[in-house]
Amino acid sequence: MKDLELADYRDLVQSLKYCVLIHDAATYDILWANRAACALLGWTVDELKPLKAPDMSKNAQQYSRELGHRWLRGAVEHGVSATEWCYRSKLGEEVLTEAIAILVDLPSRPVIMVQFRDIAEEKAVRRDLFRTEGRLRAFLASLAEGIVVLDDDGQVIFASESATRQLGPDLHGADFADYCCDGTVPAEAGRHRFATPGGEPRWYAVTRQYIDIESDLRGHLLLFYDVTDRVRQEEEHYRDTQRLNHLARYNAMGDMAMAIAHEVSQPIAAAYNFVEGARGRLRAQASGAGTDSVLWGLDNARRQIERASRILDSLRQYVGRLEHSEQLTDLGAIVEDCRYFIELRAQGDSVRVGFDLTAEPLPVRCENVLIGQVVMNLAFNGIEEMATWPPERRRVELATRLSPDGDWAELVVRDHGHGLGGIPGDRIFDGFTSKANGSGIGLALSHRIISRHGGRISAAQGEPDGAVFSFALPVARPQ
Numbered sequence: 001m002k003d004l005e006l007a008d009y010r011d012l013v014q015s016l017k018y019c020v021l022i023h024d025a026a027t028y029d030i031l032w033a034n035r036a037a038c039a040l041l042g043w044t045v046d047e048l049k050p051l052k053a054p055d056m057s058k059n060a061q062q063y064s065r066e067l068g069h070r071w072l073r074g075a076v077e078h079g080v081s082a083t084e085w086c087y088r089s090k091l092g093e094e095v096l097t098e099a100i101a102i103l104v105d106l107p108s109r110p111v112i113m114v115q116f117r118d119i120a121e122e123k124a125v126r127r128d129l130f131r132t133e134g135r136l137r138a139f140l141a142s143l144a145e146g147i148v149v150l151d152d153d154g155q156v157i158f159a160s161e162s163a164t165r166q167l168g169p170d171l172h173g174a175d176f177a178d179y180c181c182d183g184t185v186p187a188e189a190g191r192h193r194f195a196t197p198g199g200e201p202r203w204y205a206v207t208r209q210y211i212d213i214e215s216d217l218r219g220h221l222l223l224f225y226d227v228t229d230r231v232r233q234e235e236e237h238y239r240d241t242q243r244l245n246h247l248a249r250y251n252a253m254g255d256m257a258m259a260i261a262h263e264v265s266q267p268i269a270a271a272y273n274f275v276e277g278a279r280g281r282l283r284a285q286a287s288g289a290g291t292d293s294v295l296w297g298l299d300n301a302r303r304q305i306e307r308a309s310r311i312l313d314s315l316r317q318y319v320g321r322l323e324h325s326e327q328l329t330d331l332g333a334i335v336e337d338c339r340y341f342i343e344l345r346a347q348g349d350s351v352r353v354g355f356d357l358t359a360e361p362l363p364v365r366c367e368n369v370l371i372g373q374v375v376m377n378l379a380f381n382g383i384e385e386m387a388t389w390p391p392e393r394r395r396v397e398l399a400t401r402l403s404p405d406g407d408w409a410e411l412v413v414r415d416h417g418h419g420l421g422g423i424p425g426d427r428i429f430d431g432f433t434s435k436a437n438g439s440g441i442g443l444a445l446s447h448r449i450i451s452r453h454g455g456r457i458s459a460a461q462g463e464p465d466g467a468v469f470s471f472a473l474p475v476a477r478p479q
Helices: 006-015 035-041 065-078 120-142 161-167 228-284 289-319 331-348 368-386 441-452
Strands: 019-024 030-033 080-088 094-105 110-118 146-150 156-159 190-194 202-213 217-226 327-330 352-356 363-366 395-402 408-414 456-461 467-474
Touching: 019 035, 030 035, 065 080, 065 094, 065 110, 094 120, 146 161, 156 161, 156 217, 202 228, 228 289, 289 368, 327 331, 331 352, 331 368, 331 395, 331 408, 363 368, 363 467, 368 395, 368 408, 368 441, 368 467, 441 456, 441 467
Parallel strands: 352 395
Antiparallel strands: 019 030, 019 110, 080 094, 094 110, 146 156, 146 217, 190 202, 202 217, 327 363, 395 408, 408 467, 456 467
């Protein structure tokens, strides 16, 4: 095969899509140009030869003759020099190019071969890409949703700025399971709890899919956004629904209580009449040891019947929402009225009851029987709680006092049992109970009675043990 001739090389250079200009290495004058260069600039070779830098370059400081000569001189001194140069065509069109100047030592003389190509379109595409990338970054930074990509081992190989803002700056490269409150990476879409290590857990709605961006990013993409407020609202709505259902049952019980009060009041009245008749006949007979004991029993039976009758009367008024039968009384006197029944109940369970009643007046305006029912309800709950403990520990204390500001008359009932059983103090009056056979209605009813009287009732964990229930009624001021 014969070697290529000189003319062959000339044809090869003329066929190049790259533009080529040949400059003298000493004067920087143009000596020759290939066909591609002539087509791009619009001049023939003969027209190009006498041109200088200002004749064929953009009129801008960065394309001045001095800078053009410095660029070509760099090729002479170092063998090669690259720059971004904006040529001006014969028609005045500006052509942005990527230009490379190379020193070539020809047998005739050293020359500078400048290769350049039009990069205007490429620069426009690059600007568009840069602008699009900037927009995407701004969008991702302002997203409420967090984005992470995990490899097959659950390691974070990509984390958006919004994800690091929610889960911490150390997210990239971490084991994502460390951020999952259940200890495992979510395998499917749904609601999951995430938290920074040692931080407060929050609820997130999570979607998951597998992505494979060729030669760039491959893994499991998790998109998540915070729904903690929504979950809390749903939980609150559920609690409200449960409370409404409870109140509906409570109101139904009120209707039942009205019927029961109406029906039971008649046999209680009859029983009272029979007891009174028996007492009258016994007193007419000669007194004796046996007669006295029977009279004692009948007296106590009469007291219980009278109290039951008063309770039923108050129940009818309360459930029926009739006008209050309030009267001015002393809270200490109400507790004293209940003392007999509390001690009677405590004796049956061998529970010691202590009374610490203040000597100062506690004037309140209330319905005596209803407030007495609250006193006994709290005391009976404490006695019932202590009945299962060892005898030496079975004790309940009741105390009355005037609040430091003098505006409230207070009663406190303390036991030494298990406490509130994990039920929050502000929820225990909603009908919740820790008793195996309890309904929680007693405390709910007590709360309603105290609230109806303009008072307040609370429950707290005792120190070091037990539970403390208390209520306070406004002190009645002189009219």
